[in-house]
Structure formats: structure tokens, C-alpha cells
Amino acid sequence: MKAEFLLLSPEYYHLWDRFVDISPQGSIFAKTFYLKALGAPFKIGVIMSDSGIQGGLVLAKNELGVYSNPLLAKYLGILLRPAEGKYVNRITVEKQLTEQIVSCISWCRSFDYTFHPSFKNWLPFYWRGYRQEVRYTYRINDSSNLEKIYGEVESRVRKNIRKAQRHGIEVVDEVPSDIFYKIWNSTFKRQGGSAPISFQKFENIRRKLEQEGCIKFFGAKDKKGRFHAVTGIVFDSRCSYLLFNGMDTTLPNYEANTFLVLETISRASQLADAFDFEGSMLKSVERFYRGFGGQLTPYYNIWKANLFNNLKRWGIKTYKRLKYGQ
Template identity: 30%
Template sequence: MANRSNNSASTQCEAFILNPSEYSLWDEMVSRSVHGTVFHYSWWLEASGCEFEILGYRDSEGRLQAGIPLPRRKRASLVLFHSPNLLTPYLGPIFALSPSMRENTKLSLMRNVGEKLARTIQGFDSFNYSLGPAAPDLQGFLWAGFQADLYYTFVIDSGTSPEEVLARMSDGHRTAIGNAERHGIRVETRDNLDPFLDLHRKTFHHQGLEMPYDESLIRRLFLAARDRGCAKIYLAKVPEGGYSAGLLVVSDARSSYQLAAGTDRTASGSGGGNLAEWRAIRDALESGRAYDFEGSALRGVERHFRYWGATPKPCWRLQNAGSLRGFLARCFVEWKSHSKAHF
């Protein structure tokens, strides 16, 4: 791993591990970078409860120019540089690109500095981060031996009007929204986390599953994001007074992300879930943000997102095996995943 930051050496181009006292510089770069997301901020990683470091890169004048968060954990003696949890869907490298840069200069920076960052990352058995649609060019990481696997999310681009979304969505979604409104369902936007957690829990229990993370994780992430004006809960309230569906949406300056959802199946058919999503989409577009459904490859979920008329956007899973044990473990996980998909 790279050395920790040494301010006296700031005139040298180098990869280095930021000291926690420098995280404010990192967060400023996340805000500036076109590749940065709410999930890259140091406060989000801290709220995730994971062990992490941030690998940075300085230019010749000592300015932070690029970097990548490195959350890690141990499992069965394996050191895993993986996304900390399912509620941190996007990570990966980011770069501070000036709008005045020529395209070839931007590519040179991302590829040359990206390769230096990638070759500095050491000490892992398995590396696996998902990068969202705003991800940078990854050729430098590929040169360093990493692999990038394609997947998709669905996004309604900023600048799209609600009228355009209505025209593009499926008849089924449009009908569900109309039915919900006729049945008197109203969407509340409040800091009301407990009813959302109840709906989210029910979604898993209806499928005979346990939640794949502790409720305290959702609570920490929501509170950290809410305190920075980056989180909102949408609840579909039925006329009888209960809630039929809910959404947790987090945002940065460029996009809103549909992070988690919940539904009460006893109120299924009400259209409350569609109505809550429609309100969240409109809020994002009216604030100048894109709306990212944080897509899924599950057929039913993918179809629901697609029917909003959203645009499929390519994303990448950046992976590498740092040891034979890590390679074998990754092969086993992929085999299990393919087996479940085909049988």
C-alpha cells in the first residue's frame, strides 16, 4: 500500500493514503468531480461502519487530482476490498477534470494516473467494486491487470420534463399512478424512518427472506445523509391511515438514487409504490438531478424500472484477484451465481 500523506512531499506526483484530517479535501474533490457520487464521500463510508482508507493522487503542484476509496473486510482469512454493503451501490476511482481540458488530456490523465492508482493497491485477496454510470475511463486499471464486467442501471436523465416521462412510461405504470390517486393515496415526504423500515422489512419477509443488512445500517446512513440534506423518505399513505409503500432516496448534486424500497402486500394493487416513485422522480427532475433506479438484473425488478421509460446506462464491476485463494474464491462465487440463475 502507498505511504501515508506527507505534506512536505506535496510537490511530487504520488499516490498516497490520505490522513483522516485530509478527508475534507477528498470530499471537496468528490463534489467537483463528474465521477463523484454521494457514496464516495468520507462521511458515507464512515456511516457504513466499514474499515476503509482513501488512496489519493497529487499533481505536481500538490493538489488532489484523483483517488479511490478502499473499504475492506476479512472473511475466512481472506482480505476483501469490496463494497461495504448493498446500500453502497457505487464506488471506484474518481478524477478532478477541468472543463477546459481537451478530451485527449482528460483521457491521458484518467489512463496514466488510473494505472498508477491501480498498481499501488496491494494487500488484497479479492477486489470487487461496482461503478455507476458516471464512472471514469478504466483503461489504466485494465493495463494494471484489473477486469471490468458490464452491467446496467436505468436512469432518467436530468433535463427530462415530467411530461416526457409520462409519455414514455408504460400504460401499466400510468394506470397504477392514476388508480392510486383515485383511491385517495397521498405521498408524504418526511423524516419518518420507522414506518419505512417496517415496509422494507415486510418486503423481505413476504419472500421468506431476512434483511441482508442490519436495520441500524439503514438508520446510520439515513441520518448521516439527512443531516447533509441528501436523503428523503417517500411514504404512500392510504386513506385509512397506514402506509402501503415507501422509498428511501439519497442524492448528490447531480443525481438522486433509489436506494431502498418497501411494500405492504396486504395493500397490493393500490399503486402506492408507483405513486411514491413518481413523486421521487418528479422531485429529482425539478431539482435539476437525474434519477437513478440503481438497477437490478433480476427480471421482475428490471422490467419494473424499464417500464418507467428510463434509459439503460452501462456500468462496470471492477474486479481483481490478488492471490490464488482470492481467485478460487471468486470462481466459486461466480459458479454459485450461475447455478442459481439456471436451475
């Protein structure tokens, strides 16, 4: 059978989830149970041959109802089967699969996704008139050697960790949901807004992902039992992703968040091979995450160039510039 593009029926989603596990571009964000936990409408398009799925993508809708990454789904875009053989042969196969997928989604006018860092060749999109923007995250690609990780962090990070330890800051993995959400939400309140999801939705997502065993929450508290900072990760066997981070600035600054993030990396190393800070492109946040010694890692945001997407992106960038000074 010639490889053909088709939209998977839900009864075959288990085939997609298995494919996600072997694709270099696969991540927990592309798993169907994860998307269902977010409550995001989605379709799955695949290139299918006699030997199974060769490539594909999740066409999820975000909270605005357009084809774009939903909140808390960092990386989507195209996933490809691992290619074998010489380099020239591998990139030829990947190009052909990507071209076939792109040609079959021309109907998706609002296409605007951030892709996994392992997706490298966006030329087939370029040739079809799409546009892209390079974004950056920090990744620790081997989180198993904690001694090496600690040796790579900036001196200011080590200094801040010692300060937290002097003040008796302790990291725990039992954080009441209401306290966690309040601290996380306070990060957005300081910027004049609020968390992108309600407490009810947060709790619903937390409960569903805990049932799947792919989410962990941590908190840093002092000797009085007060929580100074919180983190939350989602993970598969390959990578943990720092999905949530917040700190209570009404409490004394014991550098609890620095200590907490490093301890989160340490505990995540028992769950996955790598650790992804999920950005950030915000200047102040980038400086903080850079201090932990991760590798600066580019990834693509690819969108279909049309009036709708151009106006949408202009509006978002204007909002961020006014709100965050970006």
C-alpha cells in the first residue's frame, strides 16, 4: 500500500500513542490522554503505510478555537518515525514525509504551532508560504549526573541555595492544591493579570494527570510551614517539563525558589532522562533559568501566513510588549 494521509479514528488513537513513544519529536504533550486531560479538541493526521505510521501531527485547537497549541501543551507540530541509513537518505525521507503532511493540511487556515526542538527541517513549510520564528528554551539533556549538573550552575545559584539552606528551607512533594494555585497565580498577578486557567480547571487537569502518573508537584517551605515557592512538572520517560513555577513574594526572600528548582531537577532525574525548563523568552525569567546550566535550545513556531494569523500574532505581540516590555 502506498503511504497515504488520513485522519485517525479515536479507536486507533492507541497506535498514535505508541508512535509518539518512538518518534524523536514525541513528547507527553502529543499523547491523547494528555490532550483529553486539557479538554482540548483535537484531530490526529498521519501518514500510514503497510508498516504503520510514518509521520503525523496533532491538530489541536486552543482556547480561542483556532488550530494552535492549547495552554500547557508546549510542543506539538509534526512527528516523524526515526529514519535509518546515511544522513542524506534520512533527511530525504523526512523531507518527503513533511511535504506530504503539509500538502494535506492546506485547509487548516489558522495553523500556528510550536514544534518540538527535535524537528529541524521546516523547508517544506517555507516552500508552501508558511513563516517561522525561532524560540528558545533551556534543556539539561542528561539529568542523571547530578554532580555534573551542580558543577555547571552559576555561582550565584550555588550562593542562593546555601542561603535557602541556612534558613531551613525544605522541599516537599505534598502541596495542597489551593496553596499551590494561589502561589502560581500570584506570579501572574504581579504582572497585572491572572493565571491562564481557573482553579477548577487546574484541579481537574491535576487529578486526571495524576491518574496517569505523569505529573508531580513540589513546594519549598520554611520552618514555620509557610510555602515560599512551588513547581510542577509533567513527564514521560524521555523528558520532564517545568510546567508550573511560582513564588510568594510577600514572604522574606530566602531564595527558596532557586533551591526548589534545583531540587526539582534532582527529583525529576529519577523520572526522565532530560529536563526542559520550557523557556522562557521573558528576559527576567530567561536569566533565572540560564543560571542552572542547561543548554540553550532552539525550537520553531511555524504558522500559515495569512491575514487572520498575521493580525492575531500582531495583537498578541502588542499585548506582550505593553504588559511585559517584550
